[in-house]
Amino acid sequence: MGVVKRAAAVVVPLALVVGGVWYGVSRHGSSDDKTLGQCTTKVGRLTVVLTDEQARNASLISAIAIRRGMPAHAATIGLATALQESKLYNLRGGDRDSLGLFQQRHSQGWGTPQQILDPVYATNAFYDALTKVPNWTTLPVTEAAQEVQRSGYPSAYAVYEGDARALASALTGYSPAAFWCHLPKPGAAAPPAIRRAAGLRDSLAPAFGAVEVRVGSGSRLELPTSSTARGWAVASYLVAHAAQLGISSVVYRDRGWSAESNRGWQHASDSASADSVVIG
Template sequence: MAKRVAAVAVPVGLVVGGVAYGISRHSSKDEKTLGECTTHVSGLTVVLTDAQARNASLISAVSVRRGMPAHAATIGLATALQESKLYDLRGGDRDSLGLFQQRPSEGWGTRQQVLDPLYATNAFYDALEKVPGWETLAVTKAAQDVQHSGFPEAYASYEKDARALASALTGYSPAAFSCHLPAPAGRATPSVRRAESLRRALRPVFGPVSVSVGADGRLAVASGTVPRGWALASYLVAHAQTLHIGRVGYRERAWTAGSSHGWERASSGSATDSVVID
């Protein structure tokens, strides 16, 4: 089973009221937050790199698709923060690998499988769902029953940060997660092709989603419920660079790539029942 790995050697930056994991500051004063993703929940601030945020949003999104409560995402995030600092590690203790430091020799899957964040996350939740009463267990206890770590108390160190991230990324704390990412470069892909590409990208994580093209060329992703809408919106922000997204709008709020202001009030382009993408 997964074991605790040695501390990850990453630079750490400033954070207020929470923890910064692997933040690398840039030399330009105006762009010092470029590449950072920030979560603000109940007075706690957690700052991640864009790579960590992509993994955190995936762990949370998969719990949403599986119909699990936010407690599941908290357990998953606390575990991944402890085991890998939310990086898809290529090594660890003995043959431990990936976000959760799962060991192929212990039946978690092949090396290629456990290095796939989507596979690893589903494998973690498969194991969690076999733990009796996991829904009401303390985060540390539930994580340990899955991981069988030699350092079970270590998960508690990340519980508050994991709870804040889970609340934001599963959609229960609206507009609480944002990133400062570069604006997309290059010529825009035709909307119909973008819509199909987005459907393919979201399907493994959220399941089948409806993506339509508006008269203005914007894409609209059906949200279903408000929490699911914010979960989708947060995931799209975290993956904006890989999905070539310049703007995400939802419920009269909008996030814009290239801006460090997070979610701002928007008078248009943020339909109440869909996440709108430019």
């Protein structure tokens, strides 16, 4: 196994594969399309680059932890486990009857194959098991993951702990503006704002529970948030799912993200209200 690259301030044109997950330094200011479909997390000196599919699953794992009222440590454990077990892909096979994000087994009582292949079900099943582990909130990530998974390679989770911490910090909102994706701009015309708002509520419900979505001036959609951390968590989730939700831009507080840009969150001239995430 290699070591995850911890990027310095100087951009180095180097990519690294660790355990099958592609990591690299984000190409800020690049004029080519090599970063299209990539999602970047940058916390401190650590940069983690995922595909958009991996990022969608990572944001779901983090959001469900928030919905359940669990600390960021739970999201870190869940992410480290999924990185090791499936590289954050919803696999339709694995060792023996293992399936899904966490490679859960029908024969071991994790649910039906159809349930295990549902990322929402699988993530909740993982957290259900985690909460039954004594003192899980104070256990090291790799020990807590092993208590749930009973893997034949218990030390493997440690390989991904640093990446999982960075992802959890960004996707639960504790590291503001630390997660972004570079995606093609949605090509289809947006549906009417009221219908779009209803679709967005339905899409967010499995991850965050009931979410209020308002139609604001200019038919923009506004999502009130109860705290700054939750606001950034919701904003990051929307960015991760932007291609599926037809989202071209997200603004929160004084930062804005645009799907077509590979520069991450930039200072927004038209700032959103302090307590709402605004979608374009």
